[in-house]
Every structure is written in C-alpha cells, then in structure tokens.
Amino acid sequence: MKKLFSLFVMMTLLTFNLFSQDTVCVNSVGEQYWVTPTVGSTYQWTVNSGGGTITSGQGTDAITVDWGGTPGLFAVAITVVETNAAGCTDTVNLDVFISSPSVTPVGPFCEGDPCVVLNGTPVGGVWTGTGVVLNGGVYEFCPTTSGSGSFTLTYTVNGCSVDTTVDVNAAPSVGPIQHN
DSSP: OHHHHHHHHHHHHSOOOOOOEEEEETTOOSEEEEOOOOTTOEEEEEEOSTTOEEEEOTTSSEEEEEOOSOOEEEEEEEEEEEEOTTSOEEEEEEEEEEEOOEEOOOOOEETTOOOEEOOEESSSOEEESTTEEEETTEEEEOHHHHOSEEEEEEEEETTEEEEEEEEEEOOOOOOOOOOO
C-alpha cells in the first residue's frame, strides 16, 4: 500500500504536459497567458524566443506579452516556474507559432477582364473586399463585379490578416465609327 501511495503522490506532483502550442500574429500586442493559480505560490515567467516582451504580470499567475515581427515556430517560447509555499517547483513550457500570412498580388486589371483566383498562404483562409466572390469554394477577384478603382482585399487565416491593393482601370468608351 505504501508504494501505491507514493506513486499517487508522485503522479499528483507531476504536471500532465502534452505538446502545447499557441498561435499568434506577427507583431501581436497584448496577448495574455495564464496558469491556474495556487494559493501561496509565486510565478516566474520567461519569454525565451519569438521576439516577445512581457509587458505586465511578472510574478503573478498571468502575464501579457507583445510579440515580435519574425514569423515561425518558436519551441519553448514561454516558460513559467511555479514555486509553492513549501518551496517545491514545477515548470511548464509553451511553444508559440507566430503567423504571418502572405498573398500573391493580382492585377492591374481593366474593367471587363475575367475573374482570377486569389491565393494566400497558409491556405484555408477567407478573402474579403469589393470584387471578391466565392466560386465553387474558391475565392476569386472579379473586375466585372468591382468596377473601376483601387480596392483593398483582405486575407484572414488563423486570426491573422494581410491586405493587398488591386487596381481596376476604366475601360475606354469608344463611340460608334463615323463615316462621311
């Protein structure tokens, strides 16, 4: 029975950690992270990579982070060490993926040009803006729908957005052929 009790205590003290990852946007501001508070515990947070800066909350169970401008997956980007009233510690790490969507520019167009497929990376996002149509599950820009002008199109994926500008030039208005 003593061995079973020891095993239970050891398992209770260990934190159950699966692969843990968060996704934020490039240059995100005010991202909040927290752990379940324990009465009598203190917390030491560290941002190890990803260009992040702790802006508030150090020493508490919650922090606010402003992230940098370099996209990618940053392993062990955030670490928190909890120290309980008895002086025992536990550490939890979080990987952070900093997302920076990109788009393939299109245009310029003339009024009346055919629709073109819109491409964004990573795939699976949503396009919005004047002239954007969803055709069979594929986003397209249609100059016939937009008319002439300069239009901002937005691609959003994983909560991050990027804008691109599309120009549609007015078609000439040629009159009838005259003859004397």
